[in-house]
Amino acid sequence: MDRIVSWPDRVETALAWLAGLLWTAPLLYVFVRAFESGTADLSSAWQAAPFGRYYLNTALLVTGITAAQLVVGVLAAYAFARFEFPLRGPLFAFVLVQLMIFPEVLMSENYRTIAGFGLLDTLPGVGLPYVASAFCVFFLRQAFLGVPDELVEAAQIEGVSRLGILWKVFVPAARPSIVAYALVSVSTQWNNFLWPLIVAVSDETRPVTVGLVRFLAPETGIDVPRMAAGTVIVTAPLLALFLIGQRQFINSFLRSGIK
Amino acid sequence: MKPRTSPRRLPDQVFAYALLVPAFAFLVLFTVKPLVSTVVSSLYDRRDEGPTLDNYRLLAEDEVFRKALVNNLLFSVLTVPVSLALAMLLAVLLQRALKGKALLRAGVFAPAILPVVAVAVIWLYFYQPNIGVINEVLGWFGVTGPDWLGDTALVLPSLMAMMVWKEAGFFMIFYLAGLQAIDPELDEASLLEGTGRFTHFRRVTFPLLMPTTLFAAIVALADSIKMVDFVFVMTQGGPDNASNLLLYYIYRVTFAQHWPQYGAAISLLVIGVLVALAVLQIRLLDRRIHYR
Amino acid sequence: MALSPRTRALAATTLALTAIAGCSSASGGSGGDGAKDGVVSIDFYYPDQVGTLSTLIDGYLKDFAKEHPEIKVKGVYSGDYDQTLAAVNTAIDARKAPALAIMDQSFMHDLVERKAVTAWNPFLTSDADRKWKDSFYPQFMSNSVGADGQVWGIPFARSTIVQYWNKDYFKKAGLDPEKPPAGWDELVADAKAVQSGAGAKWGLFIPTSTGTAYWLYQALVQQAGGDGAISDRAGTKVTVNSEQNVKALEFWASLGTQKIAPTTEVAWGTSTDDFLAGTTGILWTTSGRIGSIQEKAGFDWGVSALPAGAGKGAPTGGGSLMLFDAGVSKKQKEAAVTLAKFLTTPERAADVSIKSGYIATSEAAWNTEAMRAHLAKHPQAKAPHDAVADAIPEMATPDRDRVVYQTLAPALQSVLLKGADPRKALDKAQSDIDAVLKTHR
Numbered sequence: 001m002d003r004i005v006s007w008p009d010r011v012e013t014a015l016a017w018l019a020g021l022l023w024t025a026p027l028l029y030v031f032v033r034a035f036e037s038g039t040a041d042l043s044s045a046w047q048a049a050p051f052g053r054y055y056l057n058t059a060l061l062v063t064g065i066t067a068a069q070l071v072v073g074v075l076a077a078y079a080f081a082r083f084e085f086p087l088r089g090p091l092f093a094f095v096l097v098q099l100m101i102f103p104e105v106l107m108s109e110n111y112r113t114i115a116g117f118g119l120l121d122t123l124p125g126v127g128l129p130y131v132a133s134a135f136c137v138f139f140l141r142q143a144f145l146g147v148p149d150e151l152v153e154a155a156q157i158e159g160v161s162r163l164g165i166l167w168k169v170f171v172p173a174a175r176p177s178i179v180a181y182a183l184v185s186v187s188t189q190w191n192n193f194l195w196p197l198i199v200a201v202s203d204e205t206r207p208v209t210v211g212l213v214r215f216l217a218p219e220t221g222i223d224v225p226r227m228a229a230g231t232v233i234v235t236a237p238l239l240a241l242f243l244i245g246q247r248q249f250i251n252s253f254l255r256s257g258i259k
Numbered sequence: 260m261k262p263r264t265s266p267r268r269l270p271d272q273v274f275a276y277a278l279l280v281p282a283f284a285f286l287v288l289f290t291v292k293p294l295v296s297t298v299v300s301s302l303y304d305r306r307d308e309g310p311t312l313d314n315y316r317l318l319a320e321d322e323v324f325r326k327a328l329v330n331n332l333l334f335s336v337l338t339v340p341v342s343l344a345l346a347m348l349l350a351v352l353l354q355r356a357l358k359g360k361a362l363l364r365a366g367v368f369a370p371a372i373l374p375v376v377a378v379a380v381i382w383l384y385f386y387q388p389n390i391g392v393i394n395e396v397l398g399w400f401g402v403t404g405p406d407w408l409g410d411t412a413l414v415l416p417s418l419m420a421m422m423v424w425k426e427a428g429f430f431m432i433f434y435l436a437g438l439q440a441i442d443p444e445l446d447e448a449s450l451l452e453g454t455g456r457f458t459h460f461r462r463v464t465f466p467l468l469m470p471t472t473l474f475a476a477i478v479a480l481a482d483s484i485k486m487v488d489f490v491f492v493m494t495q496g497g498p499d500n501a502s503n504l505l506l507y508y509i510y511r512v513t514f515a516q517h518w519p520q521y522g523a524a525i526s527l528l529v530i531g532v533l534v535a536l537a538v539l540q541i542r543l544l545d546r547r548i549h550y551r
Numbered sequence: 552m553a554l555s556p557r558t559r560a561l562a563a564t565t566l567a568l569t570a571i572a573g574c575s576s577a578s579g580g581s582g583g584d585g586a587k588d589g590v591v592s593i594d595f596y597y598p599d600q601v602g603t604l605s606t607l608i609d610g611y612l613k614d615f616a617k618e619h620p621e622i623k624v625k626g627v628y629s630g631d632y633d634q635t636l637a638a639v640n641t642a643i644d645a646r647k648a649p650a651l652a653i654m655d656q657s658f659m660h661d662l663v664e665r666k667a668v669t670a671w672n673p674f675l676t677s678d679a680d681r682k683w684k685d686s687f688y689p690q691f692m693s694n695s696v697g698a699d700g701q702v703w704g705i706p707f708a709r710s711t712i713v714q715y716w717n718k719d720y721f722k723k724a725g726l727d728p729e730k731p732p733a734g735w736d737e738l739v740a741d742a743k744a745v746q747s748g749a750g751a752k753w754g755l756f757i758p759t760s761t762g763t764a765y766w767l768y769q770a771l772v773q774q775a776g777g778d779g780a781i782s783d784r785a786g787t788k789v790t791v792n793s794e795q796n797v798k799a800l801e802f803w804a805s806l807g808t809q810k811i812a813p814t815t816e817v818a819w820g821t822s823t824d825d826f827l828a829g830t831t832g833i834l835w836t837t838s839g840r841i842g843s844i845q846e847k848a849g850f851d852w853g854v855s856a857l858p859a860g861a862g863k864g865a866p867t868g869g870g871s872l873m874l875f876d877a878g879v880s881k882k883q884k885e886a887a888v889t890l891a892k893f894l895t896t897p898e899r900a901a902d903v904s905i906k907s908g909y910i911a912t913s914e915a916a917w918n919t920e921a922m923r924a925h926l927a928k929h930p931q932a933k934a935p936h937d938a939v940a941d942a943i944p945e946m947a948t949p950d951r952d953r954v955v956y957q958t959l960a961p962a963l964q965s966v967l968l969k970g971a972d973p974r975k976a977l978d979k980a981q982s983d984i985d986a987v988l989k990t991h992r
Binding site for chain 2 (some may be wrong): 002029
Binding site for chain 1 (some may be wrong): 627642
């Protein structure tokens with residue numbers, strides 16, 4: 001069924017392009033400035049800091065933390081959503097209270113803990129405080145609660161073990177929520193700056209954000225082409241990835257959407 | 260019906276506790292333990308003598324803290340709904356059949372890919388009063404642009420606009436996913452009944468996106484408090500503390516002024532507010548999920 | 552929050568788990584006195600405020616490794632001065648302080664009070680050592696030495712405030728391009744002239760940012776005939792509301808009311824870009840910007856010492872090498888001293904100065920061949936050297952962040968940006984600062 005192109009349609013199309021332009025313009029400007037003298041600025045920015053290493057560190061941190069959060073979160077959410085046990089209520093309340101307490105607010109104490117483990121300036125040291133996320137537990141529990149009992153009972157009849165049920169029934173059914181949480185987690189770690197700045201002091205452990213600031217230091221006055229080049233180096237690969245894979249990316253939330 | 264049990268199978272209750280061990284272990288280690296130390300620390304003075312309530316007394320009269328608190332409340336209360344509303348609008352606009360849709364989506368999402376520190380450096384340049392891009396563009400239209408970051412009245416709104424720009428594209432992705440989940444038959448029904456677009460959005464789309472909105476609201480609220488890296492790069496909280504935010508102030512007191520005891524007292528107050536917010540959100544969220 | 556036995560058991564389990572994880576991934580930290588097989592390992596934190604310093608230091612450290620195989624230095628770029636302080640503070644708390652770090656000299660009182668730093672004196676025992684210490688300009692040493700004669704910092708990347716002016720604008724406005732303003736009246740007159748005669752948007756930029764407003768204010772107070780140092784030697788007595796203090800701030804605020812300078816914040820970081828873009832005809836900022844202005848200016852420019860009034864001279868600034876104590880063994884400290892000497896030879900001091908714009912820290916450095924060749928090619932580079940002659944110490948107090956950034960800077964900004972009354976603002980700042988400092992006497 002084809003719609004007739006109506007006035008409201010045109011207005012919406014115009015709005016869409018206007019919004020697209022507004023959102024893209026700053027970045028387009030940055031990209032243009034990065035290439036204003038060919039690739040000279042890009043290559044000098046690339047050489048100014050070991051971006052390859054920073055990228056690797058960020059990749060390890062982002063995947064490591066997100067994976068750990070999901071494993072830990074899925075297990076705990078499963079317990080809360082599926083089983084009856086003494087103190088379930090209080091324990092869950094204990095998790096909930098921490099929903100909005102993030103490691104950043106407790107930086108000073110966490111630094112001591114990490115130092116005590118001898119993990120300063122190591123990737124595990126940067127990542128450990130984020131491994132357990134109350135939000136992840138809470139959010140996945142909500143998703144698990146929505147899994148129909150019939151699915152679970154069917155699996156039980158087939159003799160699937162409890163962990164098997166988690167893996168074969170709950171995880172697939174909650175995939176949209178898991179993907180949504182993963183996206184938030186990846187984004188948080190990708191943006192993270194303050195904590196790594198304090199804990200990761202050498203090039204071997206620094207993520208891209210901390211490395212980027214190293215030569216963007218606006219204290220010196222702003223060198224726009226250089227700044228633009230740094231920004232392009234950091235964002236271009238991800239942007240390309242998104243452009244190529246956005247359909248799959250958005251579809252991975254699955255039909256049922258976020259619950 | 261009785262599930263099949265194997266002889267070596269742990270009882271359900273023990274199994275459940277085992278599932279909780281990793282999460283609780285890390286929560287205790289990186290939230291509860293530091294929280295307890297923070298409470299203790301906040302009761303000591305700068306020379307670690309105490310216990311005393313001096314830090315809290317100081318907090319009650321600390322003008323900078325009050326400014327940071329008000330700034331942060333304004334920042335959260337304004338950026339969160341605006342980001343989400345724009346995200347929803349963008350998702351609705353970019354979900355329809357449209358030439359160049361993929362490119363537009365990528366363009367709107369792109370700012371979300373930029374780390375906050377990079378966003379800050381870019382916008383620091385855009386916002387410059389004399390050599391910045393924004394005022395140059397305004398100049399083409401004969402408008403003399405203001406000093407966005409140098410004016411105590413404008414600095415916070417300018418920072419808010421920047422963060423909305425960054426966050427809206429990010430949350431749009433969630434709304435796009437949420438929109439995909441809405442049954443297309445509902446659209447067609449509205450079309451057949453001749454329901455107006457806005458009415459359709461209000462009656463059908465908006466309520467069905469509610470779970471997404473609540474999820475995004477939690478994330479956005481948390482971001483509005485912890486993503487303060489731009490203050491470091493752009494304003495250092497100035498001018499005249501007009502852009503001081505809570506976490507930045509905590510960082511300054513704890514690390515730059517090396518007064519962890521007072522920093523602890525501020526942290527606890529902030530945590531108190533956060534916990535209250537969390538409880539509020541859970542109430543909302545629980546109601547939505549259960550009675551939907 | 553009471554912990555149930557169960558919670559405690561869980562906590563214990565976690566600790567055990569994490570400890571195991573820790574052991575497997577910790578990269579064999581340098582425990583004990585940092586010495587292993589006769590090789591001493593030390594950490595060295597260095598900030599970079601100008602963008603070129605970190606590359607330079609990386610290079611020096613490579614040379615050092617060749618010359619001193621017995622010392623292993625882990626060089627850590629630690630952001631700007633404030634971030635470096637934060638990083639060092641956290642490291643001290645964990646008793647893992649770097650043996651050596653370049654710190655903003657004005658953090659000294661804080662660090663000494665907390666016993667975070669070690670004095671250099673015990674390591675300067677031979678005549679050669681003392682000669683090395685005495686080779687630095689006394690203006691730079693003046694605020695590196697405590698009231699009791701203890702040396703806490705060795706000058707490394709030091710600077711002062713200088714005046715840059717746009718000669719093209721001066722010519723166009725009918726002014727003598729070789730004659731920079733030498734007093735307040737000339738300053739105002741020249742600034743107005745470049746606005747009306749050469750079309751500059753603004754006449755004069757004196758940065759008012761939170762992080763640096765106090766520094767420029769110091770120069771103005773000195774010019775007004777007051778005590779530009781603002782703080783006494785021990786750092787516990789600060790005067791910001793004297794007649795001259797008020798006069799200096801009134802003059803500063805008058806630039807805005809006369810429309811010579813904006814009444815919004817003049818940003819420290821980008822003021823150089825404004826000067827380069829021709830937004831302002833005159834700029835006061837750090838001597839450390841000479842390099843980048845030289846590189847980028849598309850017009851003829853000059854640099855000089857600041858104008859004089861009843862008084863003369865600008866505060867020094869920048870970073871010094873400091874020795875830290877927490878978790879650092881005597882051997883490591885000795886290694887740090889060796890590194891410090893290596894980094895401050897006249898040749899390297901000249902190299903730092905030439906490539907980064909900081910002021911070479913000794914007369915010997917100014918007399919090196921490299922420096923002479925540089926001066927022959929870039930005569931402007933001599934201006935900061937001349938400015939050092941009248942330099943005054945940078946304002947330094949205990950609890951500096953609270954005194955300077957949290958109290959004085961907002962007070963100055965409230966006058967400059969929001970038109971508050973200078974005397975009232977400074978009186979209030981004075982009582983707030985006194986309250987903070989009272990706890991440190």
